[in-house]
Amino acid sequence: MGAKISLEKITKAFIETGSVLEEISLYVKEGEFVSIIGPSGSGKSTIFQCIGGLLLPDNGEMFLGERKINGGTGNIAYMPQQPSLLPWRTVLDNVLLGQELFQKPDKQEAQDWLKKINLSDYENAFPHQLSGGMNQRVAFIRALLSPQSVLLLDEPFSALDEFTRFDMQKWLLSVWEEKRKSVLFITHNIEEAIFLSDRIYLLSPRPAKIVQEISIPFKRPRTDLLLLENEFLQLKRDIYSALKAGGLHESV
Amino acid sequence: MVLLLFFLLWERVTHVKEIPPWLLPAPSVIFKEAIASYPLFFPDIGATLKLAITGLLLGSTIGFLIAMMLHLMPSMRNAFYPLLILSQNVPIIVLAPLLVIWFGFGFLPKLIIIILVCFFPVTIASLDGFSNVPGELKHYMRMSGATAMQMFTKVELPNALPPLLSGVKIAATYSVMGAVISEWLGAEKGIGVFMTLSSSAFRTDRVFIAIFIIVFFSMILYSLIVVIEKKLIKWNAKGGE
The missing domain is CATH 3.40.50.300 (P-loop containing nucleotide triphosphate hydrolases)
Incomplete structure (x- = not known):
C-alpha cells in the first residue's frame, strides 16, 4: 500500500x-x-x-x-497539546467544529461517538465543566471526526499527569482501533x-x-x-x- | 442599605440645620413633590427614554460595525483609530450647539449626540474582544484549515461577545445622561427640559426629582443588559458578571 x-x-x-x-x-x-x-x-x-x-x-x-x-491548508486533522476547545461551544458543538469548517456536520455520528466514549451526559456541557482528560478526549474525537484522513x-x-496520561494512551488506542x-x-x-x-x-x-x-x-x-x-x-x-x-x- | 442610610442622614441634616428647601430639600419633601407633580413630568420621561433607547441601540450597533470594519481591515485601523479618539475629545457641550445649527431642534441632533457618546465604549470593547483570542485556539483553527472568515465568525466574534456587552453596559449608563444633556439645548419635552425649567424657577425639589429619574432609568437599562448578558453568555463561570 x-x-x-x-x-x-x-x-x-x-x-x-x-x-x-x-x-x-x-x-x-x-x-x-x-x-x-x-x-x-x-x-x-x-x-x-x-x-x-x-x-x-x-x-x-x-x-x-x-x-x-x-x-x-486543510489537508490534515489536528489535535494540539492543549485541548483548545472553544469555551462558548458545548461539547457536542466542539466535536462538530472540525467537520463544520468543510461541510455540513453529521450530528448523529458525533452523538454516537460521544456515547461510545461515555461522554453522552456531557453533550450539552461546556468545556470548563469537564476535567482536563475529558476535554482531551473531546479534542481527539473532534480530530477523528474531521473529514481529513x-x-x-x-x-x-504532555499536559496531563502520569496516571491520566496512561489511561489516555490506552483509551486513544481503543478508539483508534475502531476508526x-x-x-x-x-x-x-x-x-x-x-x-x-x-x-x-x-x-x-x-x-x-x-x-x-x-x-x-x-x-x-x-x-x-x-x-x-x-x-x-x-x-x-x-x-x-x-x-x-x-x-x-x-x-x- | 448604604443608600437608605444616606437618605436618612440627608433627611436628618436638612431638619437639624434647617436648610431652606430651595437650597437642599429633604428626601421626604422631594418624594411628596414627585407624587404631587407626577402628571407634570410623566410625558417627559417617555420622551427622554425614547431618545436614550434609540440612541443606545443605534450607537451600539454603529460602534460594533465600526469595530468589525477596523478589525477585518487592519489598514483602516491605523487610519481611523486616531479619528475615534478625536471624536471623544471634542466636548459634547461645544458640539451640541453646532449640531443644532446644522440640523435644527428636532430629534436628529439629539440622537447624534447620544450616538457619539454610546458608540465609543462598544467599539473599544469589541476590538479588544476580537484581538484577544487565546493563541492556542487560533493555532488549532489555522492548522485545521479554517479560512479568515471562519476564524472571524467561529472564534473572534463569539470571543468578543462578553467584552462587547460590557461596552454596551457602559454605553447604557451614558445614554440617559446623553439624552438629558441633548435636551438642554432645546426641546419641547424631556427630563432635560423639566430640569432646566425647575432649575431656573429655583424648584430644587424638582431638580432632584429629575436627578432621581435619570439615575433610576440608567440603572434599569443597565440591569436589562445584565439580564441579556446572563442569557447569552453561559459558558464562562467567572466572566460575564
Missing part, C-alpha cells in the same frame, strides 16, 4: 534561529500509527506547521496521496511512542534530522501487560541509546 502522507527532504530555516529542519523525509501509510520522538525544541512542531500549511518549507516536497500539499497529534498528553485513520504523533516520551506506534522516527536535536526509523513489532490490540515484556524494555533501551548517540542529552 502506498504512503498516505509523505515528506521528502523537507528543509526549513528561520532568520532568527537558523536551520531547524534538515532534509526530513518520512511517510505514514494508510491506517498506520507513526510517532516522531525528539527532544524539546528540536523542531517537531515546525514539521507539523509545515504539513498544516502554516509554514512553507524552504526545500522539499510534501504529498497527501499523490497530491502535493506544500503551503496548502490524516491525523496530526502534537504531544496531546483507523493514518496518525502522525509527536512525543518526547519513549514509552508512549512504543506503546502506541507501528513505526517510530527518532529526531536529533536542532537542526532536526531523522536519526533512525524503528518498526514496532507488537501485535494489536495492545494491553498494559506489554509494558513489562522484555522485548518492550529492550526496545526502550535501544531507542534511548540511539537518541543519546544522536546527540541528545538529558531532555528525554
Whole structure:
C-alpha cells in the first residue's frame, strides 16, 4: 500500500534561529500509527506547521496521496497539546467544529461517538465543566471526526499527569482501533511512542534530522501487560541509546 | 442599605440645620413633590427614554460595525483609530450647539449626540474582544484549515461577545445622561427640559426629582443588559458578571 502522507527532504530555516529542519523525509501509510520522538525544541512542531500549511518549507516536497500539499491548508486533522476547545461551544458543538469548517456536520455520528466514549451526559456541557482528560478526549474525537484522513497529534498528553496520561494512551488506542485513520504523533516520551506506534522516527536535536526509523513489532490490540515484556524494555533501551548517540542529552 | 442610610442622614441634616428647601430639600419633601407633580413630568420621561433607547441601540450597533470594519481591515485601523479618539475629545457641550445649527431642534441632533457618546465604549470593547483570542485556539483553527472568515465568525466574534456587552453596559449608563444633556439645548419635552425649567424657577425639589429619574432609568437599562448578558453568555463561570 502506498504512503498516505509523505515528506521528502523537507528543509526549513528561520532568520532568527537558523536551520531547524534538515532534509526530513518520512511517510505514514494508510491506517498506520507513526510517532516522531525528539527532544524539546528540536523542531517537531515546525514539521507539523509545515504539513498544516502554516509554514512553507524552504526545500522539499510534501504529498497527501499523490497530491502535493506544500503551503496548502486543510489537508490534515489536528489535535494540539492543549485541548483548545472553544469555551462558548458545548461539547457536542466542539466535536462538530472540525467537520463544520468543510461541510455540513453529521450530528448523529458525533452523538454516537460521544456515547461510545461515555461522554453522552456531557453533550450539552461546556468545556470548563469537564476535567482536563475529558476535554482531551473531546479534542481527539473532534480530530477523528474531521473529514481529513490524516491525523496530526502534537504531544496531546504532555499536559496531563502520569496516571491520566496512561489511561489516555490506552483509551486513544481503543478508539483508534475502531476508526483507523493514518496518525502522525509527536512525543518526547519513549514509552508512549512504543506503546502506541507501528513505526517510530527518532529526531536529533536542532537542526532536526531523522536519526533512525524503528518498526514496532507488537501485535494489536495492545494491553498494559506489554509494558513489562522484555522485548518492550529492550526496545526502550535501544531507542534511548540511539537518541543519546544522536546527540541528545538529558531532555528525554 | 448604604443608600437608605444616606437618605436618612440627608433627611436628618436638612431638619437639624434647617436648610431652606430651595437650597437642599429633604428626601421626604422631594418624594411628596414627585407624587404631587407626577402628571407634570410623566410625558417627559417617555420622551427622554425614547431618545436614550434609540440612541443606545443605534450607537451600539454603529460602534460594533465600526469595530468589525477596523478589525477585518487592519489598514483602516491605523487610519481611523486616531479619528475615534478625536471624536471623544471634542466636548459634547461645544458640539451640541453646532449640531443644532446644522440640523435644527428636532430629534436628529439629539440622537447624534447620544450616538457619539454610546458608540465609543462598544467599539473599544469589541476590538479588544476580537484581538484577544487565546493563541492556542487560533493555532488549532489555522492548522485545521479554517479560512479568515471562519476564524472571524467561529472564534473572534463569539470571543468578543462578553467584552462587547460590557461596552454596551457602559454605553447604557451614558445614554440617559446623553439624552438629558441633548435636551438642554432645546426641546419641547424631556427630563432635560423639566430640569432646566425647575432649575431656573429655583424648584430644587424638582431638580432632584429629575436627578432621581435619570439615575433610576440608567440603572434599569443597565440591569436589562445584565439580564441579556446572563442569557447569552453561559459558558464562562467567572466572566460575564
